[in-house]
Amino acid sequence: MRFSDLLEQDQLRRALTEDLSSGAFSHAYLITGPSGSGKRTWGRVLACALLCRERRGAEPCGNCISCRSFSAGRCPALFSLEPENRKIKTEQIREIRGQFYFEGMNRVCLICRAEQMTAEAASSLLKILEDPPPGLYFILLAEQAQQLHSTIVSRCRRYSMQPLTAGAIESILQQQGVSQPGTTSLAVRMSKGLPGLALAIAQDPSYEIRLREAGDLSASLAAGKLKPREIIGQAAALSEREDLFSLLENVYLYYRDWLIWQLCRSESLLINPAQHNHSFKNISPRLLETVLEIIHETLKELMLTNVNRRLAVERMLIEIQRRYLYAQSDRCAFPAGR
Numbered sequence: 001m002r003f004s005d006l007l008e009q010d011q012l013r014r015a016l017t018e019d020l021s022s023g024a025f026s027h028a029y030l031i032t033g034p035s036g037s038g039k040r041t042w043g044r045v046l047a048c049a050l051l052c053r054e055r056r057g058a059e060p061c062g063n064c065i066s067c068r069s070f071s072a073g074r075c076p077a078l079f080s081l082e083p084e085n086r087k088i089k090t091e092q093i094r095e096i097r098g099q100f101y102f103e104g105m106n107r108v109c110l111i112c113r114a115e116q117m118t119a120e121a122a123s124s125l126l127k128i129l130e131d132p133p134p135g136l137y138f139i140l141l142a143e144q145a146q147q148l149h150s151t152i153v154s155r156c157r158r159y160s161m162q163p164l165t166a167g168a169i170e171s172i173l174q175q176q177g178v179s180q181p182g183t184t185s186l187a188v189r190m191s192k193g194l195p196g197l198a199l200a201i202a203q204d205p206s207y208e209i210r211l212r213e214a215g216d217l218s219a220s221l222a223a224g225k226l227k228p229r230e231i232i233g234q235a236a237a238l239s240e241r242e243d244l245f246s247l248l249e250n251v252y253l254y255y256r257d258w259l260i261w262q263l264c265r266s267e268s269l270l271i272n273p274a275q276h277n278h279s280f281k282n283i284s285p286r287l288l289e290t291v292l293e294i295i296h297e298t299l300k301e302l303m304l305t306n307v308n309r310r311l312a313v314e315r316m317l318i319e320i321q322r323r324y325l326y327a328q329s330d331r332c333a334f335p336a337g338r
């Protein structure tokens with residue numbers, strides 16, 4: 001694969017092309033962006049270009065022994081590190097460290113989800129980054145630079161991924177064999193500009209069911225008729241689900257669309273216009289904003305590793321229901337302090 005096969009990301013493309021064409025490489029790169037944004041694909045093409053033995057300009061040649069072994073997935077000069085059980089441990093770095101010092105050809109260490117490095121692994125990596133042997137390059141991929149040790153970040157040349165346009169996402173889906181117009185259109189709309197997410201949606205046969213479930217859950221909360229026992233039962237059932245995060249993200253998007261509908265009445269601005277006709281009642285935009293904040297806080301909480309999922313969901317459902325009941329009992333003014 002070459003840079004010219006990849007779509008958009010003009011800023012990143014320009015910067016990497018300049019680095020590679022001028023030969024002014026950094027010994028460490030950090031590419032940040034949300035999951036599904038294409039960091040790994042760009043990181044791999046950069047790795048291939050750095051390892052190519054016949055490179056002219058920025059693009060890997062595709063023919064040299066290094067490019068061919070890279071494409072076949074057995075390049076001896078590429079060291080990939082991935083989290084094992086959600087952690088990149090110092091032993092993983094220790095296992096390959098000896099090979100970093102072989103001289104004579106370029107070597108690349110590609111670290112995916114670098115934010116999952118343990119403190120020991122980060123400190124072990126830092127020692128190498130402080131005094132890297134010639135010809136060794138690091139490519140770190142992470143969701144956010146803030147999740148990494150600041151000294152590691154300061155040693156890297158940093159670039160970030162941007163969301164892709166709908167047209168680019170559509171082309172990527174087509175390249176990957178997604179051809180049904182309904183599936184493509186839904187995946188493009190729900191993807192937030194992330195090609196990896198679009199592909200996951202298009203290939204997930206239960207996605208539309210989950211979307212309907214999210215709509216039903218939002219509508220039943222909005223009806224304000226759930227009894228405390230029902231809320232607790234629902235929280236227990238939801239917290240057991242593996243797809244909880246994705247379901248709640250869809251509940252968030254449902255309320256987002258509802259708020260946009262209340263403010264603009266424009267179908268073209270909705271992410272999922274299919275659901276507005278039957279369920280968006282007239283409701284205070286301020287209440288919808290509050291509900292969005294509550295869901296957003298819960299999603300942030302669920303991203304932490306040792307959170308009690310059941311309590312987090314229970315709190316979210318109770319809080320949303322309480323806001324609706326307030327709004328129903330006092331339509332003139334929403335309670336102060338929200």
Ligand SMILES: [Zn+2]
Nearest residue numbers: 052061064067
């Ligand atoms: Zn090559």
